[in-house]
Each structure stands twice: as C-alpha cells, then as structure tokens.
Amino acid sequence: MNITIITGYSLWFILLCLILGAGISTLLYFKNKKFSFDSRITKVLFLLRFVTISLIAFLLLSPLVKTSSRIVEKPVVIIAQDNSQSILFNKDSAYYKFQYKEKLNDFISKLKKKYDIKIYSFGDQVQDSISYKFEDKNTDFSQFLSQIKTKYIYRNVGAMVIASDGLYNKGRNPLYASDFANFPIYTIALGDTSVYKDVYISKVNYNRVAYSGNKFPVEIVIKADKCHGLKSILNITSNGKQIASQNISFTGNSFTQTIPIQIDAEKEGVIKIKIQIIPIDGENTVLNNYREIFVKVIDSRQKILILSNSPHPDIAALKNAFENNSNFEVESMLVDDFTQSLSSYNLLVLHQLPGIGKNTSRITAAIEKSGIPVLYILGPQSDINAFNTLKTGLNLIVTNKTSQNEALPVINNEFTLFTLSEEFKRFLDNLPPLMAPFATFKTSPATEILLYQKIGSVSTKQPLFLFSQQGTSKTGIIVGEGLWKWKLADYKQNSNHDNFNELTNKIAQYLSAKQDSGLFRVNVENSFFENENVSFDAELYNESFEQINDPEVSLSIYNDKKIAYPFVFNRTGKAYHLDAGIFPPGTYTYEAKTKLGNKSHRKTGSFSIVALNLERITSTADHKLLNTLALKHGGKMFYPAQLDSLYNSLEAREDIKSVSRIEKRYENLVNLFWILLIVLSLLSVEWFLRKWSGNY
Secondary structure, eight states: OEEEEEOSSOTHHHHHHHHHHHHHHHHHHTSOTTOOOOHHHHHHHHHHHHHHHHHHHHHTTOOEEEEEEEEEEOOEEEEEEEOBGGGGSSTTHHHHHTHHHHHHHHHHHHHHTTSEEEEEEESSSEESSOOOOOOBSOOOHHHHHHHHHHHHTTSOEEEEEEEEOSOOOSSSOHHHHTTTOOSOEEEEEOSBOOOOOEEEEEEEEEOSEEETTSEEEEEEEEEEESOTTOEEEEEEEETTEEEEEEEEEOOSSEEEEEEEEEEEOOSSEEEEEEEEEOOOTTOSOSTTSEEEEEEEEESOOEEEEEEESSOOHHHHHHHHHHHTSTTEEEEEEEGGGOOSOSTTOSEEEEESOSBTTOOOHHHHHHHHHHOOOEEEEOOTTBOHHHHHTTOSSEEEEESOTTOEEEEEEEEOTTOOSSOOOHHHHHHGGGOOOEEEESEEEEEOTTOEEEEEEEETTEEEEEEEEEEEEETTEEEEEEOSBOHHHHHHHHHHHHSSOHHHHHHHHHHHHHHHSOOOOSSEEEEEOSEEETTSOEEEEEEEEOTTOOEEOOSOOEEEEEOTTOOEEEEEOEEETTEEEEEEEOOOSEEEEEEEEEEETTEEEEEEEEEEEEOOOGGGSOOBOOHHHHHHHHHHTTOOEEOGGGHHHHHHHHHHOTTOOOEEEEEEEEEEGGGOHHHHHHHHHHHHHHHHHHHHTTOO
16 A cells, blocks of 8 residues: 655645744744743754644645555356246256255355355345245346346456346346346256146236226137147136136147137226136146236226427327326327317326417316316426416526526425335436426425426426315426436336336326315225235325324225234325235225324225236246357356356356456545644643643
C-alpha cells in the first residue's frame, strides 16, 4: 500500500506554515519577557508550539491522504440450482434429495478453495442459497439470468454452472436471455430424458373473467406419449356438475389434440371448472391428468373511450394495454370525430385535451353532467388555461408555453388508492422520461400523488401521476406525454409488457370501478395463482366523508370447509392493507369487520386460488436445450456423475483467472482521528511542562 499526502495548494505554502509556526513560537518563548524558563525547557516548549502551529496551519490547506493499494480479485464462479418441482417428477427423485445434494456440496467445497463462489437457486423466485427441496411451481430462467446480468456486469466472472432439467414454463428462452453472458456457461443435466407412456393436459386457454348471460370459450390441449392405439375419456365439470364429455383415440406415439368447448356463464360469481382425462394403464404419472380453473362471472364489461387531440403513439400503447384486460372494452377516436353520448362509457381518457385550437366545451359539459371518471394526459398540444378551469385538483402556472421538462418517475410510498408490485417499483428506476410542461404545479389537499417528477438528478415534489375525487367523480392526471416509450422499455428489459400493463390497468380499474357509496370499502382481486400472496385494501370514512384509519379492521377468510383464517389489517397512510399470504387452490369467501363509534361495518366477498400445474405437465427433461446453452457460451454439458470432470474442466481453463487492480482512496487529513490525537497530545505536553515549571 502506498500512502501520499496531497493538497490543492503549491508546496511553497508548506514553507509558509513552517515560518508561521516558527514566528509565533519565537515571539512566545524567546521575545516574551513574562516567562522565565530554564533554557532546555524553553527549547522543548518552543519545539512543541512550533510543531503544533505548523501542523494546524497545514491542516487549513485541506490536505488529502491518498492511499493506493493493489487488490487481487479471485474469479467468480456462479452455481445455480433449478429448484422447481419437475426435478423430482422421475424415478430418481430420491437420488436428487440425498446423494445428489452431497455430490453438489462436495463439488462446491472444492471450488471454494480456488474461486469466489456465488450460490443461487431459481424457480418461482431467485434465492442466494440452495434448499434442495425442489418445490417451486414455475421455472423462470430469464428472471435468474436478468439478476445475474445486473449484479455481475462489472465483476470478474470466470464461469457459471447451471444445474437443471432444461424445462422452463415462464419467461424467455434461456438461449436468448443469456445473450449478455461474456463468460463460459456449463450445465449439469438433471432429470430423465426417457419418454414414458403418459396422457396429460398440456394447456388450458381461457379468460379468467366472463360476463353473465354469455357463453365463454375454454380450449383444452391434450397430449399423449407412447399411447398409439389406446383410448381415454375427457370429462369436464362446472361447480361439480358434468357439462361435457368426449372420447379420445390416440393415433400416434406423439399425439396432440385441441378440444374447444363453450360454457354458460349463468350468473355472477366464481365458476370452478374441473378438467380430467381418465388415466390409462401403465401411465408414468397421473398428476398431469387433471386441471382446475376458476372463472369470475361479472355483470358486464367496463367500457373505455380514448379521445385524442391528434394521432399519437401513446394512444396505441394505452389501447393495447387496456385490451389486454378482458374486463375492458376499448374504443379510440379523434375528438373531432366523436358525436355520441358519454353515458354508455365507464371511463374517458383525454389525450392532450382540452387542446389548443380545439373546442371541447361539449365534452367538458358532458363530463360535468354525467360525472364520468376521466384520465387526462397533458402534452405540448394541451390548452393549459382551459384545463385549469376544469376543477381537477391541479392547476398549472405556465411561464413558457413551449418549454418542456424531461420528467423521470419517482414512486410515492405514501400512496394509498391502489397497490403496485415490487417488480413494478424496480421497473421505474430504468424508464425514459416523459415530456412534462415547464410549470409551477398547485394541487388541492384532496389529491393523491402516485408518482413525483425527477428532473435530472433532482427529485421534486411536483406531481407526474395524480388522482382526485369530488363527490363520486374520480379524476386521474398524467402530467406528460411519451407513455409509449415506457411500453418499449418494458419489453426491452423484460421481453414482455407486464409492468406497463400493470400500471395502466390499475389506473383504469381504480377510475372505472363503480363507486361504493358505503363508508367501509374492501377491495381484492378476483383470483390469484397459488404462488401469489393474497392481498386486500380497505378504506373507512366517517360521517363527514373524511377518510380515517383509527379503528382496527379485522378480516376472516373461509375455505370451502368453512374453516376460518383470521387477520387484522395494517394501517397505511389513511387506508388499510393486508397481505394474507399464500393459500391452497380453491374458492374462498371473506368477511371484513370494523366499528366506528357505535356503528358496525361489514363487507363480504369471494376470490379464487388457481392451481399451477405447469411443472407437472411433462417429466421428460430437455437436455438438448442445456447442451445448446453450454455450447453457445463456450462451455459443456455434464451429468451429476461427472462433477469431477466438470471441476477439472473449470480448472484447466486459462481464461478463468484472478485479476488485480489498483484501488485509490482519498480522505481529508483533518478527518483522521490520530491527527486530532497528535495535536491534543502536543498541547497537553506543552501545558504540563509550563505548569511543572511554575509558569502559566
């Protein structure tokens, strides 16, 4: 380690510090007739004062201590274990729970002697440990690879070893999700590639929401391996009543058939549909012979109308996102072409309206009369003066109508109107800016801000997304245009539009939801997958319609056997939130209670938990994918019995080696504790000698 003291001043200033120290010390001990010390004591006192004054003067130059050290970084080897259920769906399941665990742990222990080992498991989620429980209900390679890309992009990664059966049912194909990797990837091929006699339900396509009085389609994909010449029966029941049955004859050893059916949505509520194909003799597993799905039947679709000042890519992005939700029916048109009534719509989206040079008085009058919820999106074509007259809860004072700010989103953690996932909140950190008006923003106390504006590197309290409500009329405002860039960014980062769709659908659901006139309100999704946490939001109002959360709110969830699971809501801002955790597949009812003063409030409802059988669909491992992945990145595929060969292969690589770098650190000398200790020691010794000599 090299240590150097540097300063921003010329070295001549050090000489001035010494002259200053010598001058003051000379005046004090050689020119001052008040003191009469022994000559030896005088010289020692002079020296102590000289060093103290010179050191303090030097510290005023703000010197820095520069330390340079050489750091040797061992190569990182990443070990990733597939923790999904499909690993155990073969005849060697006991091996993977016991012997394989010992072999892999021994392999990791050997690697730790030479490499910096990072251990992960993946499936539903990515964890920095290996449990060997093999219990995850999904296999998502791309989520794991995305985290590796983020964490190790600037690290000395020597290699990555992935132990898996090669089966995935969520996210991108690992062959493409691993494109970032500039290091070799080795694979350990788990599972069984043998094809056994098996009949299974490969996929069920359906909408999770249907509408009462209509029929809704369900599409069932049946597959069979090594069943040529055999027969089976497909049975479908709805709420325990058989509604369809079909004979199936398998005409090949690799058989696929798609069976469409239509089911009546007779009344509102949750329909439980069980799909089962009768097992045949000698099947490898019967766990994939049935599937349960739940469909929420509701009264009618919510109709959304998008009116715009002019064509814009935001319109297509929003329309596509809304249409992704089967609960919404969407229309879009230019405001000049709209002549109908607003009464048939549940939500109106106005893109850059009121607009400059556009007469939208008919639209604004209809909004005020009907009380329809509105989402305003502001942009350079917006008429801000006209917008300010609409009593939306936001006023903009614009000094330069042509100036725009590049506004990045910053989440408001105190927002209570609806919740957004942690994945979405992370997604916000990597978004392009929206173009927002350069203005002073004034919001009413009734507004709730979801996103603030970040201008450059400065986070402000200026709103970017906000909501307000007057009476039963809800209003949302997006203070900027360019949402289409967020949709593209979502696909670039995640190869899907899930985060963008989550944001737009949550906004639309909140604004278009029928207003509950009661003082106590509880909101929950219609259905959840069995690996998702069930969460509730609640609101409580007093008689003056002021939102409060002082009273405790309790909730009980009941399964089909009437067993109760009691919970208590947590307070969040002015509202309530409850994360009830994970529940087994089935239909559940809930009852929420609270008491305000002498008045009790109660809300009931239902939701369903949908089983995830993706890991059970096939037990035939895909070693071809693992081999292709390894070869693509300069590695090789091995089997569990070849872990010693894998170790030797890693050790033989000349490109997996330690790297060294020079790390420089700068620290202000005045901040070092030992400098203060030296100054105090010098002054203390000087004071003691003067006192000991009888002079003060």
